[in-house]
Amino acid sequence: MSVSDPSLKELKGLTLKLVQASNQTEINDSNVHLQPFCQSLEHIFQKGLLLQTSSLGFPRSPESWYWLEEIANKASSPSYNYISSVNTVKLSQKVVTAVGKLRHLIRICLVNRCLHVPVEILIRQQQPGIVYNVKNSIIGDDILGEIFLSVLLQCSRLTFNLNVKNCSFLDDTWMLPVCEQLEFVPCKVLGISISFVNGKAIVIGVKENSVAAEDHKIQIGDILDELNGVHITTSTRNKLSKIMKKAANQPVMTNIIKAHCGSDYLYPPIINLLRRCHIDPNEVKSMYLKTKTQTDDQQELKNNSSVLSSGFSVIYVGCITTGSEGDVKQIELAMTALFSGVERISQPGSFEIQEIGVRVVRRDSGDVIVKHSYMEISSCGRTLMYPRYFAYIAGDESCSVAKSFTCFVFHCSDEDLIYKILQSIVLLCIPGQGFQRTHFAV
Template identity: 50%
Template sequence: MSVSDPLIKELKGWTRKLIEHAKEITDANEDLRHFCKCLENCLQKDLLPILDSVGYFKPYAWHWLEYIAKKNYNGYNTFLLAVEQVKQNAKVHTPAGRLRLLIRICLVRKCLHMPVEILARIPALATEFYNLKSILGDDILREILLSVLLQCSKFNFKLNLRNATFLDDTWQMPKCVALELVPCKSLGISVCFTNEKALVVNVNEKSVAAEDNKVEVGDVLDEINENVINGDSKGKLRKIMRKASGQPIMLHIIKHYIKKSHELYEPIVQLIKNSGIESMKLLIQISQLDQVEETTKKSQISKLGSKTFSGFSVKYCGSVHVGTEGDVKQIEKAIWRLLKSGEKKEVPVRFECLEIGIAVTREVDNQTICKQSYMEISSCGRTINIPDYFAFIAGETNCNMATKFDAYVFYHQNDVEVQQILQSLGQGFQRTHFAV
């Protein structure tokens, strides 16, 4: 009987996509993020709990990668240096962020296959970290993964490794710019520290930073003269500037938008919201207006084409944050919370169950309300007490790793179609998580 895993198949698919750009693969490559996210899911799948002085806890793949680096196996110096580079990087703070940065560094250094090769050489080591039936715990699946990563070691990755500040949150890479400004005593910008990031809240229009919109309100100040700017930098900015007196100022800036259309970078949107500065929220509103105009244009074009749509016609009622647990027990609680909050909507939408996830689009203009992969959806269902409402819960990342979950609630009076939707979601779980 052949041995396979859906994540391995998906990773092979993204690898084939990268082959098309094998001469040089940069952060602008749209397939790179999907490849990296899929690889992360492969490394995360079926990790065994780790026992420490407090008790068992759910590990992250970073823990075993760091562990084998400490073992200093002969012939793997490139990988060991990559791990050390991650540990010294002040821009990543979580195991998730460190794993993502390590993957990017290893792609550039052509050593991504090395830790898997170590587990292949020492199978007993693999079973210390993974379930025997997992990708890295199974001898055959591990060899298949190794062959894919060896193929990737032949690609030419040209990635901006300085672009690491938001890897704790997402694989979506922001737009970054490196600037060299003339010597000056003051940059002419003001920042507020939100979630350990230096959010630019004001730019003096006569300052060197304002020239040609080099730095804009909503950007994140990432580095000054190779000094990483984070929560530890509070009160030290003037000292950093004084130290550079009479010298050109080197800045690394993360832009608040990711496209020329000024679509905002979502993690920075959250920083703006968390800042509590009302004037900053205007930036979000302006961007939303731009997106509405773009959506209207797309809607007008779509009306000229086919009038038929797939999926189910239901009503979207809104979303509720349910905390750190995404199990099915949260479904009824979430539905009642939304109904009692007085914030229930009734937006006509199309609910589509696709091959690798679901998409919910507004019927009036085909605008996407939510789009989740089955790997992010942790549960779905409805309650007997109010059968016309159903919901699914999704995490901010793969639900096995997620720490924040939201419930998306819908209303539909057709019992048969609701059953079909929930069954389709259930089949999606099985296809993505459990097929071997």
């Protein structure tokens, strides 16, 4: 075999790119060269394998995982890091095929800086011919095997910071999903409903105002990969309540595989799982984009919090009761009724958008004119008839239980400013949408 094997040449080029990247920072899963680098390693490990025999004496498909595992068990001097890496893969329930185990092992060994260990043992003991066809493999060739080992030794000096828990799809692909480790406050239930497909726990519902719904941390289409350190699969579906109870009064730790890929498209292997759950992938995508837009708007609002909290110049016109109704339709009726009255308040003030509510204070004295929490505000808006006026309706207590509502009306000469005030109130008042379909509740 030529010493310029294209597979080895490709690996050396990718290694050089990782070395250059490591000069600025550690190598993590976001590195664009990592996936092709790992694919190149897999190809070389698999290339030229001889047909192997199982422990029962039957032939089995040639997979490099088997000899890599055997070296950890039988070799005279494998490093502790390598033995530990192999044992981690063997204990993992997230990868079940020999291909998935090899891919998982490659990633763990890169982190533990020991991928060179099994190759070095095989070459130094002059036994590559037992595993590989010398004529069409890299590891089985005397010269190419040494070159490959030197590349692996160079990799052992790099710092790989990879999320090795993100391995549930390695049986199928090297393409990794977005995987988030989330911590929730102690609770009895998370507020999600899940359905199992191919051993994966697909989130099909998120209860409104639940712990899981906070900041849209878990969304429909996501996968509950781990719960309090336990890998969630079909075999654990009847144990979810026990897992939660076992960690009572402690933070709930989860590993969530996101349906989206951090942009406007879904993780491809999840799409078929969604369809089998009777979930439209396009709806999941639409919900994600909607949530992302709301989140971006809220972040912009937060970034401008100093401007918002300093207040906008308005004139408090007055208030009028709307009885037991607090919906947005009452605003036009309330304004018409208020403006038809003979007496109206005309009190200059500063309209402040705060973290927990709104308040209007006199600019001269700082005295509070009106003040309401977002929980009390049921609606806000303006009308075409009075374009320079706006209003919000608030209940006598939290609007979900309030029995009496009042409309508070303000004037502002800047219509763009009115839009900004109303948009801010809407973003801070309206909760996210929930889903009530129940299969397995957590």
